[in-house]
Amino acid sequence: MQKVALVTGGMGGIGQAVCGQLAMLGFKVVATHTPGNAKVSAWQDFMREKMGGGAGFTGFAIPCDVADYDSCRACVETVEREVGPVDVLVNNAGITRDMTFRRMTRADWDAVIDTNLGSVFNMTRQVIDGMVERKWGRVINVSSVNAQKGAFGQTNYAAAKAGMHGFTKALALEVARYGVTVNTVSPGYIETPMTSVIPTEIMTSKVLPQIPVGRLGSPDEIAALVAYLVSDAAAYMTGADLSINGGMHMS
Ligand code: NDP
Numbered sequence: 001m002q003k004v005a006l007v008t009g010g011m012g013g014i015g016q017a018v019c020g021q022l023a024m025l026g027f028k029v030v031a032t033h034t035p036g037n038a039k040v041s042a043w044q045d046f047m048r049e050k051m052g053g054g055a056g057f058t059g060f061a062i063p064c065d066v067a068d069y070d071s072c073r074a075c076v077e078t079v080e081r082e083v084g085p086v087d088v089l090v091n092n093a094g095i096t097r098d099m100t101f102r103r104m105t106r107a108d109w110d111a112v113i114d115t116n117l118g119s120v121f122n123m124t125r126q127v128i129d130g131m132v133e134r135k136w137g138r139v140i141n142v143s144s145v146n147a148q149k150g151a152f153g154q155t156n157y158a159a160a161k162a163g164m165h166g167f168t169k170a171l172a173l174e175v176a177r178y179g180v181t182v183n184t185v186s187p188g189y190i191e192t193p194m195t196s197v198i199p200t201e202i203m204t205s206k207v208l209p210q211i212p213v214g215r216l217g218s219p220d221e222i223a224a225l226v227a228y229l230v231s232d233a234a235a236y237m238t239g240a241d242l243s244i245n246g247g248m249h250m251s
Pocket of ligand 1: 008009010013014015032033035037064065066067077089092093094095143144145180186187188189190191192193194195239
């Protein structure tokens with residue numbers, strides 16, 4: 001039977017690539033997007049064309065504010081009713097609000113913590129019981145190299161993303177015996193709308209020189225790692241934090 005994969009932020013740079021690769025593997029893929037996202041039907045058309053109407057692309061997209069528990073509950077209820085129980089959850093939605101800590105407001109802190117870390121509780125809480133009952137599940141949390149190494153101007157983001165991995169390790173212990181794995185993927189700098197806001201001058205003088213491979217990563221490179229983690233072949237990998245950063249940080 002086709003398994004269902006729910007990808008938060010599935011219309012963003014990395015999320016879209018993850019949706020594409022999981023659909024190619026035959027998962028029924030559902031993408032969440034922010035309420036009010038105006039690009040939903042363009043995204044559906046693009047994906048349908050890209051997938052050639054084959055594999056597991058359902059075209060199912062659902063609004064969800066991942067920072068809001070009730071919105072996540074309603075989202076998962078709808079997915080379960082209309083597509084099926086969620087077997088794979090990719091907690092991918094995220095935001096940055098970069099500034100030095102001395103300028104950071106409470107609102108900048110809360111928005112980043114709630115969207116990147118609160119979301120992991122809000123979404124995973126809705127699907128974990130079903131995964132445990134069915135004795136198969138995959139939770140993948142998309143963190144960041146900047147959680148592993150720290151980053152100037154990102155106290156909020158680094159804290160949220162590092163918190164994700166603490167969550168991964170603790171939940172991995174709790175559900176390992178039920179065939180459910182929980183892992184973190186920590187990308188370096190990837191070519192997506194999130195990094196397109198970095199000024200070119202900063203990119204060439206500050207970011208690229210830190211990357212031994214000499215370029216940004218592509219969303220498909222992250223999606224390929226997610227595709228491995230959701231496979232049966234990855235059943236023995238749980239509680240891991242997988243670095244994929246062009247050699248920028250080795251731990
Ligand atoms: P994008 O900005 O392209 O995508 C982010 C996605 O998150 C969007 O699809 C957006 O939805 C969604 N999102 C944001 N806020 C909310 C919310 N409150 N509720 C629901 N969805 C929300 O970024 P990337 O693809 O680059 O990033 C994906 C993940 O990878 C993030 O968690 C990011 O932190 C992480 N990451 C990215 C790196 C990079 O270099 N790009 C490096 C390391 C980690 P919508 O499409 O509706 O706007």
